[in-house]
Amino acid sequence: MTDRTPEALVREFFSVVxxxxxxxxxxxxxxxxxxxxxxxxEAPTTVExxxxxxxEHVEEMLAAYGPFRLTVDEVLAxxxxxxxxxxxxxxxxxxxxxxAPTGRPVTxxxxxxYRVEDxxxxxxxxxxxxxxxxxxxxxx
Numbered sequence: 001m002t003d004r005t006p007e008a009l010v011r012e013f014f015s016v017v018x019x020x021x022x023x024x025x026x027x028x029x030x031x032x033x034x035x036x037x038x039x040x041x042e043a044p045t046t047v048e049x050x051x052x053x054x055x056e057h058v059e060e061m062l063a064a065y066g067p068f069r070l071t072v073d074e075v076l077a078x079x080x081x082x083x084x085x086x087x088x089x090x091x092x093x094x095x096x097x098x099x100a101p102t103g104r105p106v107t108x109x110x111x112x113x114y115r116v117e118d119x120x121x122x123x124x125x126x127x128x129x130x131x132x133x134x135x136x137x138x139x140x
Contacts, residue, residue, distance in 0.1 A: 004119065006079075006080055006082050006114070006116035007082050009029060009116055009119065009120075010029075010075070010082040010084060010116065011075060013029040013121065014070065014084065014086070016028070016029070017054070017055070017058065018058065020058055020061065020068060020070070023058035023059055024055045025055075026051035026054045026055045026058075027051035027052075029051075029120065029121055030049075030050075030054060030122075031117070031120040031122045032050060033048050033049075034048065034049050034050075034051075034054070034121055034123060034124065035047075035122070035123040036048070036123075036126065037124065038126055039126060040130065061088075063093075063094045064092070064093065064094040065088070065091060065092065065096075065106055066090050066091045068089060068090030069089045069090070070088050071086060071088075072086050073086055080116050081115050081116075082113070082116065083112070084112055084113075084114070085110070086109075086110060086111070087107060087108070087109055088110070089105065089106070089107050090105075090106055091103055091104065091105055091106060092104050092106045092137065096133075096137055097134070097137065099137040102137075106133070106136050106137070107132075107136070108128060108129065110127060110128040110129065112124050112125060
């Protein structure tokens with residue numbers, strides 16, 4: 001498929017797709033079906049996503065937070081796995097988890113481990129500071 005290293009693939013995925021610049025290019029970086037593990041203490045879950053579903057997810061974030069700024073804070077790579085920690089800054093311009101838009105700034109902190117196979121992301125384990133986001137949305 002490609003001669004990019006897993007790290008280079010994931011860095012480009014962040015720059016092009018996850019940043020919101022071109023979400024519909026998700027298929028350039030993701031396998032046709034990706035196992036997405038939502039790592040959370042109270043209710044861990046795994047869903048399967050297609051590149052189109054991932055693109056829709058990024059488009060939902062753009063609708064909720066406007067043209068956000070995504071800063072990659074750290075990248076570590078080992079073998080077929082790439083860890084990324086990032087900060088996303090936007091504004092609460094759309095409904096989020098039942099919270100009506102406030103226009104206030106919103107910062108999200110998250111990290112993810114991506115597994116790359118044959119030049120495509122095939123699986124990932126996502127963690128996000130949901131309590132911090134809830135506090136911002138609730139004005140707390």
